Amino acid sequence: MTGHHLEPGEDAARGDDAWWRSAVVYQVYPRSFADSDGDGIGDLAGLTGRLDHLAKLGVDVLWLSPVYPSPQDDNGYDISDYRNIDPVFGDLAAFDRLLAAVHERGMRLIMDLVVNHTSDEHPWFQESRDPDSPKRDWYWWRPPRGGREPNNWGSFFSGSAWAHDAASDAYYLHLFSPKQPDLNWENPDLRQAVYAMMRWWLDRGVDGFRMDVVNFISKDPALPDGALHGDGPFGDGSPYFVCGPRIHDYLQEMHREVTARYPGRLLTVGEMPGVTVEQARLFTDPRRAELDMVFQFEHVGLDHGQGKFDPRPLRLTDLKTSLGRWQTGLADVGWNSLYWNNHDQPRVVSRFGDDGPRHRTRSATMLATVLHLHRGTPYVYQGEELGMANAPLRTIEDFRDIESLNHYTQALNAGQEPEDILRGLRAMGRDNARTPMQWDASAQAGFTTGTPWIPVNPDHTEINAAAEYADPASVYHHYRRLIALRHSEPAVVHGDFTMLLPxxxxxxxxxxxxxxxxxxxxxxxxxxxxAVDLPDGWEGAELLLDNGPSATDEPGRLTLAPWEARVHRRTR
Structure with missing residues (x-):
């Protein structure tokens, strides 16, 4: 917003006074958060028992990753019943108790909405396998093409994006696992079934949705072949399903049919791989009535080489260019989401910081400070507020995630050395985010009395909530200060953004x-x-927040200790 800065009241005049702008969201991956019954899997009762951790942290919203019935092929993102709770997590009564406890603490709860695909065990898909079923067209069924798949698209989880069903000699589309068939949003009856399900949860008291790969729901009905890249057998179908031809129609219809019926209450955020700033302006412009914000992936792809599992060192100038572009692009229209971590990303202190004992706390708190002071709504992923680090994943037997396991097999078959493959998986694999929450220094980190579904990180004896509660200089207490600052200082929420030292x-x-x-x-x-030169007028400015002992500034210079972060304030 060059040449202009916001005045108090101007945001409200633009309709930018929505509650979620000053909120902080906390994502819980329930399988790994807290286990109440000793079966080694986190559950809703365990989460309910740990809500005071979130309340004391100061967060406003709990985002709950999927807890619906599921065969767990993709850890719950393959849903077999949209209106129930998987028994491994509890039941609807346990969910209602959780929701009531969240609301009693003045927080809100948003659910994960996964409607690009279902499980192949969902009754809708089971019915659709009959060519004469009215639900046949709720999925993308196509006949063979020359005895092969209907097109050349590849799956995100390796292999073809098509699976053959012998009963009707037809193929169905699955952009992810074969057990995750894609829904056909071209069918109006399917869309109405989705909207009815969303209203069912909202009427139960849920406060909004995080929408999984929602910009994939519109496909080009012609399903053309994708361009071939390199030597692989599969084409890139993304031009035909990333922000596809009717995506805005569908999201506007969803808003009319669902969101608009609960005015002022809900938060809607769309996970959108491949989305551009220009597209995000459209999705989040309040006048278009689609979504409140989107998750974009540009900044978490900056350290990818030839694919996700080929990590490269991050160049800070690349990060500034990326995040700065999004700050500028959504300055006058729409809104940013801010995140380093989620259930699909490795731990940021290991990725962009230094997770060794000397600098872990300082680098974790520096990364948090830089992120939370951007313009947008911050998302904290469980354990991030403790500075949890990547797991010691030594052999392929240590991995659980379908994406990593499939990549290992495919890369091994392509002739890569096992240790080279593992090096990439250790750095970027999703299991890093999914090790159990570290509550204390006991045998299973206070997560379970049983055997956890995935091993606890052995560093839990040093990195755990109990120890950090007692340490005013801990990562946890720094997150508390950051969240309190967002709630108390209007410039954090509403201020314009100017990048320095690009x-x-x-x-x-x-x-x-x-x-x-x-x-x-x-x-x-x-x-x-x-040490860097200070901008004019900042000598002697109030130190509002820092993350530990500061280096001594020289006149006209800002001198930062290793991994130091500072926030200064001045008023004119």
């Missing part, structure tokens, strides 16, 4: 300005002491 590979710095208040945010992304 070409510096060590310091990430920017200002946030709102009315008479300006904040200066700076984070050192290195293990060295770094």
């Amino acid at each position: 070409d510096d590979e060590r310091i990430y710095a920017f200002t946030r300005r709102y009315g008479d208040t300006t904040l200066l945010v700076a984070g050192n992304f290195t293990g060295d002491i770094v």
Whole structure:
């Protein structure tokens, strides 16, 4: 917003006073959060018993990853019944108790909405296997093409995106696992069934939805072949399903049929791989009535080489360019979501920070400070507020995730060395985010009295909630201060954004300005002491927040200790 900064009241005049702008969201991956019955799998009762952790942290919203009945082929993102709870997590009564307990603490709860695909065990799909069923067209069934798949698209989980069904000699589309057939949103009856399900949960008291790969729900009905890249047998179908031809029609219809019936109450965020800033402006423009915000993936792909499992060191200038583009692009229309971690990403302190004993706390709190002071709604993933690190995944037997296991097999068959494959999986695999929450230093980190479904990280003896509650300098208490700052300082929520030092590979710095208040945010992304020139007018400015002992500034210079973060404030 070059040449203009926001004045108090201007946001409200633009309709930007929605409650979720000043909120912080906390994602729970229930399988790994807290186990109440000793079966080694987290559950709703365990989560309910740990809600005070979230309340004391200060978060406003709990995002609950899928707890619906599921064969668990993709850890719950393959749903077999949209209107129930998987027995491994509890039942609807346990869910209602959780929801009531969340609301009693002044928080809200949003559900994971997975409607690009279902499980192949969902009754809808089972009915659709009959060519004469009215639900046949609720999925993408196609006859063979020359005795082969209907097109050349590849699956995100390796192999073809088509599975053959011998009973009718036809193929069905699955962009993910063969056990996750894609729904056909071209069918109006399917759409109405989805909207009815959403209203059922909202009437139960749920406060919104995080929508899984929702920008994939519109496919080009012609299902053309994708372009071939490299030597692989599969084409890239993404131009025909990423933000497909009717995506805006569907989301606007969803808003009319569902969201608009609960005015002012809901948060809707769409997970959108491949979305551009220009598309995000359309999706999140309140005048278009589609979504409140989107999850974009640009910044978490910056350290990918030839694919996700070929990690490269992050260049800080690339991160500034990416996040800065999104800050500028959504400055006057729409809204940003802010995240480092979720159930699909490795732990950020291991990825972009330093998870060794000397710098783990400082780098975790620096990364948190830089992220939370951007303009947008921050999302905290369970354990992030403790500085939880990547897991010691030594052999392929240590992995649980279908994506990693399939990649290992495919890469091995392609002639790659096992240790080279494992190196990529250790750095980027989703299991890093899915090890149990570290509550205390006991044998299973206080997660379960049984054998956990995936091993607890052995570093839980040092990194755990109990220890951090007692340490005012811990990662946990720094997150509390960051969240409190968002709730108390309007410039954090409403201020404009100006990137500083765009070409510096060590310091990430920017200002946030709102009315008479300006904040200066700076984070050192290195293990060295770094000094940079201060912008004019900042000498002697109030230190609003830092993450530990500061280096001594020279006149006109800002000197940051290794992994130091600071927030200064001045008023004119």
